[in-house]
Amino acid sequence: MSQFFQTFFANALSGVSNLLVYIGIVVLFVVGLIRCIAPVVHTRSTLRRAIRSIRSQGDKKYAWQQDEFLGKGTLYPHWSEYLNNLFFADGVYHNASNVEDYINEETVMYGPGRASFADALPGLMTSLGFLGTLIGLAQGLSGFDMTDSAAVQQSIVTLIPGMRYAFTTSIFGVVGSVLFTLITRAVYGSSEHTLKASPAC
Numbered sequence: 001m002s003q004f005f006q007t008f009f010a011n012a013l014s015g016v017s018n019l020l021v022y023i024g025i026v027v028l029f030v031v032g033l034i035r036c037i038a039p040v041v042h043t044r045s046t047l048r049r050a051i052r053s054i055r056s057q058g059d060k061k062y063a064w065q066q067d068e069f070l071g072k073g074t075l076y077p078h079w080s081e082y083l084n085n086l087f088f089a090d091g092v093y094h095n096a097s098n099v100e101d102y103i104n105e106e107t108v109m110y111g112p113g114r115a116s117f118a119d120a121l122p123g124l125m126t127s128l129g130f131l132g133t134l135i136g137l138a139q140g141l142s143g144f145d146m147t148d149s150a151a152v153q154q155s156i157v158t159l160i161p162g163m164r165y166a167f168t169t170s171i172f173g174v175v176g177s178v179l180f181t182l183i184t185r186a187v188y189g190s191s192e193h194t195l196k197a198s199p200a201c
Contacts, residue, residue, distance in 0.1 A: 021132035029176045032121045039112035044191045074112045078102040122177035129173015136166025
């Protein structure tokens with residue numbers, strides 16, 4: 001009876017440790033989307049609305065002169081600083097600064113998108129997948145017995161699930177890494193295109 005419980009708890013612990021690798025990869029992917037991709041998508045959308053507002057002109061012809069023109073989010077302090085350099089004590093527009101000094105790749109993408117963290121995430125996901133590979137191989141080989149042919153056959157039966165887990169985690173990690181990289185590149189590329197399309201105030 002004690003042997004049964006020992007085996008049961010060993011298998012349960014092994015299953016939990018195997019699941020943790022998958023959970024870790026998924027958590028990194030989701031955190032990356034929330035912390036790195038979503039803020040860039042938001043600033044890009046804000047910038048696009050501002051561009052449409054400037055091009056349409058109409059009743060809001062001078063709306064860009066307001067501090068809240070780019071909203072109250074990440075771009076607010078940069079736009080406010082830009083306007084402070086344009087309007088001096090006399091309240092007259094002097095065009096003393098270039099808008100690209102304040103609204104650029106750093107303030108629209110790399111800062112809000114935590115570029116350093118975003119760059120590290122694909123490697124972390126791949127590393128977690130490789131860790132799962134090592135765990136799977138260790139589990140599969142730990143009980144390998146070569147004393148006789150019957151023992152070898154039994155060992156192969158226990159080895160195969162470990163090998164399956166080993167390769168599956170690597171694939172999972174690489175897929176997560178590639179997918180996150182593609183999403184990041186697509187969002188950054190779209191944001192760069194939006195920046196290049198921005199009209200000068």
